[in-house]
Amino acid sequence: MQSVVLSREFYLRDPAVVAWELLGKLLLRETSAGLCGGRIVEVEAYLSVRDPACHASRGQTRRNASMFGPPGRAYVYMIHSRWCLNAVTEPEGTPSAVLIRAIEPLVGIELMQQRRGTDIMRDLTRGPARLCQALAVDRTFDGWGLTTGQELWIGEDLSATGSKLRIAKSGRIGLSSAQRRLLRFFVVDNRFVSGRTGRRRTT
Secondary structure (H helix, E strand, O other): OOEEEOOHHHHOOOHHHHHHHHOOOEEEEEEOOEEEEEEEEEEEEEOOOOOOOOOOOOOOOOOOHHHHOOOOEEEEEEEOOEEEEEEEOOOOOOOOEEEEEEEEEEEOHHHHHHHHOOOOHHHOOEOHHHHHHHHOOOHHHOOOEOOOOOOEEEEEEOOOOOOOOOEEEEOOOOOOOOOOOOOEEEEOOOOOOOOOOOOOEEO
16 A cells, blocks of 8 residues: 655644544554554544543543654553554644544454454544554553654555545534534545534534
8 A cells, every 4th residue: 555654744734624634644554563554534623722521621641742843753541441543633732623533444354353353344443443453552652753654654545546536524523622612524425434424514
């Protein structure tokens, strides 16, 4: 699978813009067992200001320190004993990130099935926790440079046909605050999207 690694400058922007443009990009993971990954089809943006759902809304802690680091780094955290993967955005010191909620599996499918203990394709990488399990992503990747092209990275899909994706946005999932903000973005009619597909706006 051919891809061009996204540059640090790609992430040096508003998280909502980065989130939208991450759709269709490739999230790839390489280990001694082989290469695996797929096309990003669902994301959520978390803002550096006036966003109580953002982990950094109350300041820096040891847990969220990566959000304050350089753009293009990974922010990995645990919820309900499961890992979630984010891409850090905006300039260093401005804590914002994009949660990668789902990918469409394209490469290394058997390896991901082994890690997940299932051969049900639709459930393989649908949802942030399943995604991290399938890719063998854990806390050791917190702060990892996603622009290095090694072990864990995001790249432009060189095999894409050029057809424009139909993208929709909605409120984010599973939040107790700021639920109405339209900061979840997903590819319309893609069966690997993890959450509800009722949408407010498409393009």
